[in-house]
Amino acid sequence: MSTRKHYWLMKTEPTDFSIDTLEKVGREPWTGVRNYQARNFMRQMKAGDEVFVYHSNCEVPGIYGIGEVVGTPYPDPTQFNKKSKYFDPKSTQEQPRWDLVDIGYVRHLKRLLSLTEIREHRDALGEEFALTRTGSRLSVLPVTAAQWKLLLALEKK
DNA sequence: GCCAACGTTGGC
DNA sequence: GCCAACGTTGGC
Numbered sequence: 341m342s343t344r345k346h347y348w349l350m351k352t353e354p355t356d357f358s359i360d361t362l363e364k365v366g367r368e369p370w371t372g373v374r375n376y377q378a379r380n381f382m383r384q385m386k387a388g389d390e391v392f393v394y395h396s397n398c399e400v401p402g403i404y405g406i407g408e409v410v411g412t413p414y415p416d417p418t419q420f421n422k423k424s425k426y427f428d429p430k431s432t433q434e435q436p437r438w439d440l441v442d443i444g445y446v447r448h449l450k451r452l453l454s455l456t457e458i459r460e461h462r463d464a465l466g467e468e469f470a471l472t473r474t475g476s477r478l479s480v481l482p483v484t485a486a487q488w489k490l491l492l493a494l495e496k497k
Numbered sequence: 498g499c500c501a502a503c504g505t506t507g508g509c
Numbered sequence: 510g511c512c513a514a515c516g517t518t519g520g521c
Contacts, residue, residue, distance in 0.1 A: 351506095353507090374505095397507050401507075455508080474513095475513075475515060476514090476515085477507065477514075479506085
């Protein structure tokens with residue numbers, strides 16, 4: 341695998357955890373991902389990779405800020421916690437099912453990039469972009485360097 | 498291995 | 510709150 345920096349997009353419900361919260365705490369273990377595809381993407385993450393922080397299930401869904409991967413993937417501790425809503429009875433300490441990474445705060449975007457606006461650039465972003473693919477509910481997804489550049493450029497418009 | 502039932506995601 | 514699209518579960 342290449343050692344080049346990779347880019348990602350991670351969704352969060354702002355009522356639960358927002359870019360503002362991330363700024364406040366500085367660094368956060370990205371708990372609660374319970375989808376194998378999303379988990380597999382997190383397993384590929386390397387320290388220094390950059391991440392769009394996307395707010396879903398809210399008034400204006402879209403990209404609100406940037407974070408970075410800190411450290412390496414490790415088992416999500418909430419899978420072992422019976423009191424957690426993310427508890428998974430099928431997980432054991434010896435054989436954890438779910439991993440996570442810590443995400444550090446980088447910055448807010450200068451302005452919101454709404455899903456509506458992002459969709460206007462569907463052609464340039466490509467059909468395979470999981471965020472705008474119909475029915476895709478992936479909460480962690482890869483962003484190519486070209487897509488990252490394109491989206492960041494929109495910020496300045 | 499098939500597939501219906503069910504639960505979840507997330508835009509609107 | 511609605512519901513389409515999708516993933517997971519479990520009976521067979």
